[in-house]
Amino acid sequence: MRRRTVTAGNLEEILQATAPAQASEQAVAAPAAAPPRREDQGPRTEFEFELPRGYVDEAGTVHRHGAMRLATARDELRPQIDLRVKENPAYLSVVLLSQVITRIGSVTDVHAGIVERMYATDVAFLQDFYRRVNSEGHTRAAVTCPHCEGGFEVDLSGGRLGES
Numbered sequence: 368m369r370r371r372t373v374t375a376g377n378l379e380e381i382l383q384a385t386a387p388a389q390a391s392e393q394a395v396a397a398p399a400a401a402p403p404r405r406e407d408q409g410p411r412t413e414f415e416f417e418l419p420r421g422y423v424d425e426a427g428t429v430h431r432h433g434a435m436r437l438a439t440a441r442d443e444l445r446p447q448i449d450l451r452v453k454e455n456p457a458y459l460s461v462v463l464l465s466q467v468i469t470r471i472g473s474v475t476d477v478h479a480g481i482v483e484r485m486y487a488t489d490v491a492f493l494q495d496f497y498r499r500v501n502s503e504g505h506t507r508a509a510v511t512c513p514h515c516e517g518g519f520e521v522d523l524s525g526g527r528l529g530e531s
Contacts, residue, residue: 412437413469414500418489422471422481430472435493438501442466451479464493 413436421431446462461482468477
């Protein structure tokens with residue numbers, strides 16, 4: 368077996384390349400095991416995220432983990448007829464985000480009022496996250512180390528650097 372150096376950019380590729388070999392080795396070792404469940408049932412339509420600060424509800428609970436679904440054409444057209452957007456075009460992102468965020472922590476009824484009460488840092492994060500998943504189809508971003516100037520990718524969907 369050929370040895371490869373694992374980097375942030377090639378980890379997924381290495382895992383995919385070794386998965387068939389590992390699966391066949393497991394099948395030989397344990398023939399009675401159930402077949403592996405295929406998780407790739409189609410295109411990914413929902414993306415998990417972790418807010419930088421977190422949404423604070425009325426009870427003072429901080430909600431940081433959430434999920435956003437891909438936007439539809441209707442999602443992008445509906446804010447155009449919203450009176451709040453007509454009065455203030457900057458409100459468009461609030462209405463749009465409230466339609467595509469499926470949950471924030473235990474809050475599943477995400478509406479414009481919730482997005483309005485979020486910290487500006489979190490709204491900016493969600494706007495960028497929306498753009499990435501709907502335009503680019505992924506949540507990864509290319510970054511450069513300020514010390515060594517080495518380039519690598521990070522996943523913006525959650526977790527802090529160094530955590531797994």
